[in-house]
Amino acid sequence: MSQIRVVVAGYGNVGRGVIAALKNNPDMILAGIVSRNPDRVKKTVSGIPVMQIADADQWIAELRPDVAILCGGSKDDLPVQGPALCAKVCTVDSFDNxxxxxxxxxxxxxxxxxxxxxxxxxTGWDPGIFSLERTLGNAFLPGSRAYGFYGLGESGGLSMGHSDALRTIPGVKDARQYTHAVTGSIEKVRRGENPDFTAGDMHTRECFVVLEDGADPEKVAETIRTMPGYFAPYKTEINFVSQEYLNEKCAGFPHDGLVVAAGVTGSGNPARVEYRCQWGSNPEATANVMVAHARAAVRLAREGRSGAFTILDIPASYFSTASKEELLAKFM
Ligand SMILES: NC(=O)c1ccc[n+]([C@@H]2O[C@H](COP(=O)([O-])OP(=O)(O)OC[C@H]3O[C@@H](n4cnc5c(N)ncnc54)[C@H](OP(=O)(O)O)[C@@H]3O)[C@@H](O)[C@H]2O)c1
Known part of the structure; x- marks a missing residue:
């Protein structure tokens, strides 16, 4: 079978992660990058065609993609780019709202x-892998609830959405937000209590904030603590730091998480399933999952299938490069 031709649509953290991931998937080739701002992309990329995302008919004709991996943001980009592009080419995205x-x-x-x-x-890890694990947990242990916890390690997990939210506050020059799971709450779930948690029962938030010159720390802290949805429901620690500290101590995009469901089997024996992910780089991990889904999308298309699919609709073997024989012999 010829190599799968992949176009990366949108050049941000996840887009860069997809380009890196393709190098580890020899059945695929990067056909090109499309962006709203090709000039910006060309400053850091060479030897790869870079085209304007809006010229879809042109780049589809020239780059001949089997699949486009959409790496735009979920809030504003994908709701527009997704429907427009999947009407012209097979797509994979990580819409996470x-x-x-x-x-x-x-x-x-x-x-x-x-x-x-x-x-x-x-697709990605959540939604994505964790959606599958929640579904399996609930199916295999009927009556159990699957819970997701994030930031289990000592330093927690970097939340890109919450970091972005901090950076929108007047007086904030730069910021990162680390999510921490409340370990006592994980233990309650593990004991099979199936508790009703509020968001703040499950996670706390730790902020590292660099202030603009002259900004009032009290005012910024109050804005953070009362921000609806993002921080108001949580115990939130705020650390004001220098840009140098932030650059050095908060580099990279580490994240991790756990799906856990606990219940009982037939005659009341306790049972628990857990699935844990640990990522040195959240966007690279998301990209790896998306690339495997690109392989599945092409397989589905070659079978004459069409429409929208999630990780729940796709056989696991479609993600793998292993043959049926290899899967039966080594992975069962
Ligand atoms: N399902 C999951 O588990 C999961 C996990 C992580 C992230 N995600 C999703 O992935 C999405 C993308 O994340 P991301 O970290 O890649 O976002 P990002 O870096 O902000 O990139 C989003 C888009 O913004 C544009 N962009 C990037 N850098 C830019 C810059 N310096 N100047 C101007 N425009 C720039 C790019 O589009 P153009 O090239 O077209 O300008 C890019 O595709 C997130 O919104 C989230 O929804 C999902």
Missing amino acids: HSRIPEYFKTMDSAANAAGKVAVIS
Whole structure:
């Protein structure tokens, strides 16, 4: 089978991660990068075609992608780029606005079906791998609830969304936010209590903030602590630091998480399933998962399938480069 031709749509953290991941997947080749700002991309990339994302007919004709991996942001980019592009080429994206996934699925399903294309949506680690683990936990232990905890290590996990939220506050020059799981709450779940948690029962938030010259730390701290959704429901620690400290101590994008479901089997014996991910780089990990889904998207398309798919709809063997025989012999 010829190599799968992949176009990376959007050049940010995840886009760079996909380009790096493709080097470890010899059945795939980077056909090109498309961006709203090709000039910005060309400053750091050479030897790869870089085109304007809006010129979809042109780059599809020139780059001949089997699949485009959409690496734009979930808030503003994917709701527009997803339906427009899956009407022209098979796509994979990591749309992570959980409450809007049903609506996004519907839009993508209808656009992709009308065009006879496959659109794999909302993959990565959460949503993505953790969605699958929640589903399996609940199916194998009926009545159990699967809980997600993030930031289990000592330094916690870097939340890019919460870091972005901090940076929108007037007076904040730069910031990072680390999420910490409340270990006592994990133990309650492990004991099979299936508790009703508020968000603040499960996680705390640790902020590292660099202030603009002359900014009032009290005012910034108050804005952080009362920010609805992001910080107000949580115990939040705020550390004001220098830019040098932030650059040195808060480099990279580490994150981790755990899905845990506990219940009982037939005659009341306790049972628990757990699935843990640890990532030195959240965007690179997300990219790795997306690349495996690109392989699956192409396989589905070659079978004549179309419409939107999630990780829950795709057989695990479609992600793998291993043959059926290898899977049966080595992975069962
Ligand atoms: N499912 C999961 O587990 C999971 C995990 C992590 C992230 N995600 C999702 O992945 C999305 C992308 O994350 P990300 O970290 O790659 O976001 P990002 O770095 O902000 O990039 C998003 C888009 O912004 C543009 N961009 C990037 N850097 C820029 C710059 N310096 N100046 C101007 N524009 C720039 C790029 O589009 P253009 O090249 O077109 O300008 C890029 O595709 C997130 O929104 C999140 O929804 C999902």
